Amino acid sequence: MKLKTALLGAAASVAVTGAWADGHEGERGRDGQLNIIYWQAPSTLNPFLSGGTKEMESASLIIEPLVRFDSQGEMVPWLAESIPTVEDGSVAEDLTSITWTLKEGVLWSDGTPFTSEDVVFTWQYCTHPEGGCAQASYFDGVSDVVAVDDRTVRVEFSAPKPFPYTAFVGSESPIIQKAQFEECIGARAPECTDANFGPIGTGPFVVTDFRPNDVVTYEANENFREEGKPAFASVNFKGGGDALAAARSVLETGEFDYAWNLQLAPEVLDQLASAGNGQVVTAFATSVERLHLNQTDPSPSLGEERATMAHPHPFLTDPIVGQALSMAIDRDLIVEVGYGPAGQVTCNVLPAPEAYASTANDDCKTQDMEGAKALLEENGWTDEDGDGVREKDGVRLSVLYQTSTNAVRQDTQAIIKQLWEELGVEVELRNIDASVFFGGDPGSPDTFQKFYADIEMYTNNFAGVDPEAYMANWRCNEIPSPETQWQGSNIQRFCSEEYDALVDQMATTSGLEARAELAKQMNDMIMQSYSIIPLVHRGNPSAHANSLGGVQMNDWDAEIWNIKDWYRIDGS
Incomplete structure (x- = not known):
């Protein structure tokens, strides 16, 4: 899609609305x-x-x-x-x-x-x-x-x-x-x-x-x-x-x-x-079905500090683990089964407009199960007791993977569960009624903001064509917490001073090429942290x-x- 309103350097484009496309008019409320x-x-x-x-x-x-x-x-x-x-x-x-x-x-x-x-x-x-x-x-x-x-x-x-x-x-x-x-x-x-x-x-x-x-x-x-x-x-x-x-x-x-x-x-x-x-x-615009990998520990044993920055996740903060999980996924199969022409494989959380789309992460488009297994082996994640689940320093690769209740999402969960179990990861699936999962009740344990799971999946996008505010979603101060009534857009709890500095820099940068470069850097930083694993750029x-x-x-x-x-x- 042509980027017409991204910069002040171009005249603001204003569409005319209010007229009926076919001359249809009449009294308010006439159509019941x-x-x-x-x-x-x-x-x-x-x-x-x-x-x-x-x-x-x-x-x-x-x-x-x-x-x-x-x-x-x-x-x-x-x-x-x-x-x-x-x-x-x-x-x-x-x-x-x-x-x-x-x-x-x-x-x-x-x-x-x-x-x-x-x-x-x-x-x-x-x-x-x-x-x-x-x-x-x-x-x-x-x-x-x-x-x-x-x-x-x-x-x-x-x-x-x-x-x-x-x-x-x-x-x-x-x-x-x-x-x-x-x-x-x-x-x-x-x-x-x-x-x-x-x-x-x-x-x-x-x-x-x-x-x-x-x-x-x-x-x-x-x-x-x-x-x-x-x-x-x-x-x-x-x-x-x-x-x-x-x-x-x-x-x-x-x-x-x-x-x-x-x-x-x-x-x-x-x-x-x-x-x-x-x-x-x-x-089609910027919607991406993605996995969020919790960077905090959701264990119920932590009480009120559960899923807060006080307790890092025991293994998902290691980008090696996230990289292996990503490599094991067959995104083409997910698109074929669940989306057809309304989906395409993506390796970015910012897939559009085209000027802002990075190509640095395109390796994810090809599944590499053997490479994923080797990566974990090389980094000490092995199955010593033969139970099918990899361990390291007494920590098991065992995840609770949740999403909203939806046939396509449950099909996607089933595909990913099978692949991750082949990789040596124990996977428990959970689906939550969408009205609750995407609700804003700070008292509910089941909202996507509270993220009382290891991994969760959903789609998000942003309004308009300039991604500045969207990329600011992953500032450290956007992390949901009890102090913010669990509101905030940084769902996976990614936090980087370097990233925050790029957000600040984009806010003061003009010129499409310079802004696009900053957006790509931010996208790549999140992708290479493996705190988000993108799956499908979907309509x-x-x-x-x-x-x-x-x-x-x-x-x-x-x-x-x-x-x-x-x-x-x-x-x-």
Whole structure:
């Protein structure tokens, strides 16, 4: 995909939205109810308290950022009037600030004005030292956010920032209402159930009922700024179940209009689509199915210090072990069995855009079981007692490998388990209901952030096309811990001062080639630590009914980023 918005050196590309593609127009709410199914059910509607995609997606109907990325990865003004540039003076010439002008007349769903004070407050909320914000990396380098007047807000940086479009940009960095959340800051954030389950927003819909890990009911926001939108009067956003049931509910039974993240074998999707009730749509961007190797000890015997930096993992901090585990994996087989044309082998956690994709780790594309065995042997990991499990200094290569409940993921687990056992590693498999695994409940032992296992597998990506904020996910200060209510994006607990320095350097580096080189260095450092083992660069397949118009599948932002433009096709 062409990288059009990565640098200030190029003019910001602005897509035009708001017009119906086919002239479809009318009164708000004219098309009745929209039925959506996400088989991973949201546990909160506050995406700052969960790193899960399902929380971000379900919240995107309600709360919005200043700018979104469209289906081509282009920046689109959303709550902002325009995209600031150096040329128009709204980005400082020394790149130490960016000034946003808010759209005129935007109201919160409760009828009160949306102002720059809400933007300032959102920054204060997400960066509070006593809180845990899952999206804190979007505010890296921000020294202050200043309300110049009601419709003007200035984001100031501690050093020149060549790519200033991070804070309040994209669906992972939306704006929350100060009046609703001002008593919910810091350590109190998870306690504000009413606000977290029913945020007041500027988006096209408002929440009328939320049952965690089950269903969200929305109705059209009567104060939404665009006349005649949304077309749907209400949304039934059902969560739970599995990908197969979700696909069938759209493609076979017609019970739902839209089904998300259909991680199913390609032949299964083809068979379901043949019924003719709907169509499968797939978007490729930066999504990678990967293994995270816990760099801390998840042993229950450690009590409250379990999976914290106080206790390094007994063997996964050794990159030799991770390298052998990676070498033993047949990625081509995983793609063939689980993804088909919607997947390709990758050796990088940052596989795209092309300018940022490293080739330094491409050896992983070819399985080398004998090489993996030899590597372990040479480094003292041997099976002395003949029980099939390698040991060294009394430590056994025995892992608990967990992921969410999903047919493709269980197939992948089974393939990897068989290969690792051939390598001499004892493997216990565990799968957890996706609504729980990707939930943000700090009291649950089963969330991917707590990581009470040795290895876990899931997919992640980032909003937009510039990877600066994404690569900042692996800073040391992004490690989840009890002190952050287990929020944080550095799930595997990788920590390197050298890496943190590269993140800082990228934040002040201009020029596509120089930024790409830094991104590749960071990617390679993580890959060669073997704290992440990438498997598949995957597309995100979803399905929608033939009667649903306006859908623009998107993997650069929230998948349903333009739901305000969806409508029922006449005669359907």
